[in-house]
Amino acid sequence: AKARGGNRYELADPDSDARTISRHTLTTHLPAALENEEFFIEYQPLVRMADGSVEGAEALVRWAHPRHGVLGPDRFIPLAEHTGLIVPLGRWVLEQAVRQACEWQVRGIGGTRPLRVNVNLSPRQLRHQELVSETVAVLRDAGLDPSSLCLEVTESALIRADDDELKPLRRLADLGVRIALDDFGTGYSNLASLRRLPASTLKLDRSFTQGLQQDPADPVDLKVVDGIVSLAHALDLAVTVEGVETAAQAAQLRRLGCDSAQGWYYARPGPPESLVCAMPMAAGQ
Ligand code: C2E
Numbered sequence: 175a176k177a178r179g180g181n182r183y184e185l186a187d188p189d190s191d192a193r194t195i196s197r198h199t200l201t202t203h204l205p206a207a208l209e210n211e212e213f214f215i216e217y218q219p220l221v222r223m224a225d226g227s228v229e230g231a232e233a234l235v236r237w238a239h240p241r242h243g244v245l246g247p248d249r250f251i252p253l254a255e256h257t258g259l260i261v262p263l264g265r266w267v268l269e270q271a272v273r274q275a276c277e278w279q280v281r282g283i284g285g286t287r288p289l290r291v292n293v294n295l296s297p298r299q300l301r302h303q304e305l306v307s308e309t310v311a312v313l314r315d316a317g318l319d320p321s322s323l324c325l326e327v328t329e330s331a332l333i334r335a336d337d338d339e340l341k342p343l344r345r346l347a348d349l350g351v352r353i354a355l356d357d358f359g360t361g362y363s364n365l366a367s368l369r370r371l372p373a374s375t376l377k378l379d380r381s382f383t384q385g386l387q388q389d390p391a392d393p394v395d396l397k398v399v400d401g402i403v404s405l406a407h408a409l410d411l412a413v414t415v416e417g418v419e420t421a422a423q424a425a426q427l428r429r430l431g432c433d434s435a436q437g438w439y440y441a442r443p444g445p446p447e448s449l450v451c452a453m454p455m456a457a458g459q
């Protein structure tokens with residue numbers, strides 16, 4: 175791992191030898207890595223577009239591989255998903271993230287509105303029998319209000335899910351946990367299917383924000399995002415946009431009525447303390 179800016183990690187260079195470690199090798203090392211606590215979490219702020227305040231942060235897992243440096247989740251989450259290790263790994267991420275949210279709240283970071291933490295849930299976890307009971311137990315043990323947790327499930331996973339698979343999410347939503355439709359716009363939802371999902375938030379995929387990068391923005395992309403935002407709001411869904419990298423994008427997305435945003439323009443993923451820096455108001459507390 176190369177530390178940059180003091181406390182930020184660069185993921186292993188795609189051209190380095192880390193690229194060449196076989197999937198098989200990584201897969202066989204995963205269980206021991208969990209045992210040896212080689213995983214860690216970075217947090218990326220979610221910013222309210224209306225006033226620039228931080229509403230929460232997304233937990234993003236990384237693997238500090240003892241020989242190959244820091245590996246990004248795209249390298250190992252699909253493998254963990256395949257072997258089923260995603261269930262204990264996902265539970266570990268949830269525990270860490272929920273504890274972290276508690277700590278932020280106890281320290282008063284986020285001001286009067288409690289900070290939320292977003293945790294990614296893979297399709298395999300969605301089918302895991304104990305999802306509801308474990309999530310409830312983790313929240314209770316930490317003393318975190320369910321509304322301070324948002325579970326992110328990809329649009330494509332939710333669209334594929336049948337009613338039985340949606341039940342645990344409905345149950346969690348009934349308990350106050352927020353559900354976000356991740357990577358929205360890549361999964362070919364139709365209007366009818368959106369209505370049956372227990373989601374409170376739609377996370378617009380980065381591919382949509384990219385078209386708004388030029389100045390002037392691509393007029394078709396503008397219309398598409400405008401339409402999605404109107405649709406989401408009509409269905410009572412909040413809209414978070416991913417991958418905001420420039421001030422021009424942020425301004426456009428704000429004009430289009432997006433509720434919150436996430437991206438390098440605001441902050442890169444970083445250690446839990448970096449959220450304090452993202453909130454100058456709370457830094458002195
Ligand atoms: P995601 O849920 O769509 O997360 C957003 C990804 O976009 C993150 O990549 C984040 O670092 C990156 N990103 C944020 N802002 C920007 C930006 O302005 N520009 C660009 N180009 N990228 C940006 P990351 O951390 O590599 O994570 C990749 C994926 O791995 C995530 O995509 C998520 O699907 C998965 N993942 C991460 N942590 C977990 C986890 O704990 N459990 C599960 N099941 N999946 C996870």
Ligand code: CA
Pocket residue numbers: 232294326356
């Ligand atoms: Ca996500």
Ligand code: CA
Pocket residue numbers: 356357377379416
């Ligand atoms: Ca996403």
Ligand code: CA
Pocket residue numbers: 357380
């Ligand atoms: Ca994505």
